[in-house]
Amino acid sequence: MEINKDITIEELIEKYPFSVQYLSKKGIRCIVCGEPVWGTLEEACEEKDFTPEQIEEVLVELNELSKQNKNKTNDDKTRNIIETRNLGDQ
């Protein structure tokens, strides 16, 4: 998988900006006071008491979103965020 549990939140935000809204809907704040939180994706999930199965589910969904976003240009960022929100709502 492209996105794994050891990725830092900082790198996740930089490479996969859609993750911010997706994780926000899951109750995980990637950006606080305008800055990325420190630590890995796994640590952020564990802080919210996610089980290993739930973390795996997050990874699958994030990678699915990444695939969907791959061919889009930066200009499409806004649209991506809306799509991400929808997925996060499920």
Add this chain to the structure above:
Amino acid sequence: MMTKQEILSKLGISEINKGVTTGSEWFDTEGSTTASYSPIDGELIAEVKNGTLDDYEMIVKKAQEAFKVWRMTPAPVRAEVVRQIGLALREYKEPLGALVTLEMGKIYQEGLGEVQEMIDICDFAVGQARTMNGMNLQSERAKHRLTEQYQPLGIVGIVTSFNFPVAVWAWNSALAITAGDVVIWKPSSKTPLTALATMNIIRDVLKKHDVPEGVFNMIVAKSSVMGDNFLKDKRINLVSLTGSTAVGKRAGQLVGKRLGKTILELGGNNAVIVTPNADMQLAVSSTVFGTVGTAGQRCTSTRRIIIHEDVYNEFVEKFVHAYESVKTKIGNPLDEKTLVGPLIDHFSVDLFKNAVEQVEEEGGKVLFGGQVLDGPGFESGNYVVPAIAEAENHYKIVQEETFAPIVYLIKYKGGVENAIEINNDVPQGLSSAIFTRDLLEAETFLSGMGSDCGIANVNAGTSGAEIGGAFGGEKDTGGGRESGSDAWKAYMRRQTSTINYSHDLPLAQGIEFKF
């Protein structure tokens, strides 16, 4: 106003810049680059080469070596370097202030104010150099002297945030350097250029005064290079971190685990109390600066206004009216007529929108603003109309700090103690204020049963602190103190000495030990 090119040129910023320095020397690195985009128009300003783990290791070793020299340089001599830095900053106040605006988005007046804070703390530290005093105490033993003194601590790691990209470095480093420490600065990856510019400005001063390489260090690096490893590094004697409560808690745990020292300056959820005895116009004018200044992106921005029911309608009417005027002055922060610039990025805009939505979902009512601006001049998508919402203190969104211009109006009944209870009923404890002409209300607010925040003001807003006072807060704000007053003590180690100038060996507490 200078053009972007003029600003960069005056400050020695190129298209691609080195991101690691030990003071005068700059190092080419093999790391990736950090691109700095202006929140004003979303355009690239310049790029910086990030430091690597090898660079970090090199910097720490240089810092360790430099400390051996610097700790034995007399404090007033160290402070002379700080004084010269203050003079250099005066010379570059306009371009550096403009770069703060360009890279961070605060209005130009606030950009200049940020550099002035740097200058002020340099002046403050120079004066303090001769008064970093210990004390002599009365010994219980004959011909003994009991004394206490402060010694340099070692390496101070400084982690700064985008909203005060250079002032916080100055608060820390002016004191640390005067105290005999050496510093390693990790600037925000959102505002690396202002950090570079600052290091460029001080370079000539360091050379002229033969300051050893390794006293003033800076590394632009990702958290994978300077993150947990930095916090866990026993060679870093003190970590001074300005940022979110989330990052601060992590730092507190990791540094605490190795029993290192920290200064944590974290989030706030700052409230203004408006009592029936307030000067209403003063309260409105002051609070508007607190809520929309720096587009609500100060740690001390006013997040909540707690208003007595008897003056609630009057205050709200005046406050909304003031916002209508502010709304016409949202725009490019380099334009001197602008009062509210952009948020730092799209993520912050999303958080702002989420907060507006959430307060309504929880039962609140948005009275003003909340929109994202578009059209000519707002193409970056980072400009919002500051929001005013009626809410209750227990709402989840009210209990959180949203780093954007949204303020919650909360009504209180009865005496000032009820307002104070609401003021204190949040996890954070940075800044607070009361507007009243009543002495009893003001003194109650400042008493032991009053505000539980690190900053408690009377007839002055929550933001815009002077450097002369200690800055910081309680609870989830972290408990650290920076800047003025006796904050210097955190940058030094305390030592108690007993000097026996007799020929006897009396033991303390009268203990007999004969052999």
